[in-house]
Amino acid sequence: MNENIDSQTMVKILKALANPIRLKMIALLQEEPKNIYALSKELGLPYPLAHLHLNGLKKLRLVKEVRTEQKAKGLPSVKYYAPSEFQLILTPDNIRKLYAKSRRKK
Numbered sequence: 001m002n003e004n005i006d007s008q009t010m011v012k013i014l015k016a017l018a019n020p021i022r023l024k025m026i027a028l029l030q031e032e033p034k035n036i037y038a039l040s041k042e043l044g045l046p047y048p049l050a051h052l053h054l055n056g057l058k059k060l061r062l063v064k065e066v067r068t069e070q071k072a073k074g075l076p077s078v079k080y081y082a083p084s085e086f087q088l089i090l091t092p093d094n095i096r097k098l099y100a101k102s103r104r105k106k
Helices: 007-017 020-031 036-043 047-059 092-105
Strands: 063-069 078-083
Touching: 007 020, 007 092, 020 036, 020 047, 020 063, 020 078, 036 047, 036 078, 047 063
Parallel strands: none
Antiparallel strands: 063 078
């Protein structure tokens, strides 16, 4: 578990990963980088909903932009995403340390 993470961020990460759509997104992006249009199509989701989930993952740095393509001049570029490297190890001791650190900051 990352030593620099605080308890509130950990809760947000766990909530994000508890969502099956976000887990599927990470799984699909692990196969190969994809753009949001491809993700929404593969997941059978409307674009706005897929975009909302992807933004949540990006804010928590679970997913990152890996490349941008300009398909046609004058049109917005297409961004491709892949999962960031992360590892969560949850043990009672790690959780205790996380909350002990947050109590010290108060």
